[in-house]
Amino acid sequence: MSLNLSFTRHALQFKFDARTSRGAISEHVAYYLRAWDTDSPDVFGLGECAPLAGLSVDYRPDLEEKLQQVVQLVNSGKMAQHSASGYLQELELQDWPALYFALETALLNLQQGGGWQLHNNGFSRSEEGIPINGLIWMGDKKFMQEQIEQKLKAGYTCLKLKIGSLDFTTELELLQSIREVAPGNSLTVRVDANGAFTPQEAFKKLERLAKYDLHSIEQPIRQGQHEEMAQLCAYTPVPVALDEELIGVQGSTAKAALLDTIKPQYIILKPTLVGGMAASAEWIQLAENRSIGWWVTSALESNIGLNAISQFTAQYNVAMPQGLGTGQLYHNNIPSPLQIEHGALWFRPTT
Structure with missing residues (x-):
């Protein structure tokens, strides 16, 4: 070459x-x-x-x-x-x-010969879709409610809410409004705190959040507080998923040590942040060896990165909703074959 x-x-x-x-x-x-x-x-x-x-x-x-x-x-x-x-x-x-x-x-x-092809799997052959969560962005209560209604109408069975910017009581009210129209057996709900809680308040907030039958909470406290995070994971009423905690951790020894110290219920993999697909695959293997769940999430990439992450994810037999999409956030994204149908991501090339 x-x-x-x-x-x-x-x-x-x-x-x-x-x-x-x-x-x-x-x-x-x-x-x-x-x-x-x-x-x-x-x-x-x-x-x-x-x-x-x-x-x-x-x-x-x-x-x-x-x-x-x-x-x-x-x-x-x-x-x-x-x-x-x-x-x-x-x-x-x-x-x-x-x-x-x-x-x-x-x-x-x-x-793989260029174009949009990176892997040969059911997704890249347009035979299978990848289940995904509908992302609800932070904003005022009305903005978030509008997003929730749109996602439910679009057929999503899993929603992810960004929390930590509104008053906590208001965020609980939003969760209550979701559960009034969609109980836990019909809609999976995840929340992402992006490290917004302090270690002192985190457990009490998790207890209040647990009332809404949540699938998980991402990064309840800021990364780097391993002892405090380990305590939360040991006693939490809501399963904890590590996200930012994985950034900058290199090598299988360090990755294994982090998982063995904190013992999370889940990890979330963002190839842009953790060092690519090979690094993500190593995290997946280490997690599965420890019966830790995982899913893959994009990190605001355009459709070039999203396509790569989606085809990588489809190399695994995923049933759990992933954090992927089609870059609809942007005015000037790159046109791509990625499409969302009834809460699943599909690869639909025109030629």
């Missing part, structure tokens, strides 16, 4: 200010990495590098400079390795998880 790389910058514009407990964002910058073989320049693979402010370890002012360095190094032809795995290892991108994911994806896409 005589590999060539290039990249382009694309500023994704939200249709509304996307709010989390860390604040609101109206723009998300993605870099598209293009990979091709010198002998076949018309066939290329694409990958997306789109780290998130406040979360990604490689959301840094020198990211673009790093992208340029990687492109120049590969294009120079001076690297010792000339295979996909060789390039990934030699570039040493452990501290650049979003960039690693982009290069990993671009190389896999190139190996």
Whole structure:
């Protein structure tokens, strides 16, 4: 393989200010990495590098400079390795998880002949859909209620609510309104606190949340508080899913130690944040060895990244709703074959 790389910058514009407990964002910058073989320049693979402010370890002012360095190094032809795995290892991108994911994806896409193809499975052959949760974004009570009504009408059987920005009583009222029209046996409800609770208040809030028959709560307290999180997971009335807690944890030894210390009920995998598909697969294996549940979630990628994450997820026999979508948040997303039908994601290429 005589590999060539290039990249382009694309500023994704939200249709509304996307709010989390860390604040609101109206723009998300993605870099598209293009990979091709010198002998076949018309066939290329694409990958997306789109780290998130406040979360990604490689959301840094020198990211673009790093992208340029990687492109120049590969294009120079001076690297010792000339295979996909060789390039990934030699570039040493452990501290650049979003960039690693982009290069990993671009190389896999190139190996599969370009287009939208990364894996050959029931999803990529348009034979099977992936069950997904409907995401309810933070906002005022009216905005959140409108989203809930839309998702229920669209046929979702699993909703995920971002909590932690409204008054807690108001958030409980929203959960109560959901349960009044959709009991636990007909609708699965997840909540995501994004670390908004303090360790001192978390257990009491979990007790109140438990009344609404919740599937799980993501990251109830801020990451890095392993002892406090372990205590919550041991006694929680609502199953706990680790999310931000996984960011920056590298190597199987460190990953296993985290799971063995905290003993969560679930983990949530975001390839952009944890270092790509191979890293996510390692987390999955470690979790399954410990009877810890898992699901995969996108991290506001455009449709380039979403497609890659979806096809990776479909490599597993998933029955639990995943945190995927079609990038409908953006005015200027990349058109793609991803479609949502009755609470499931489908791959529907036109040709």
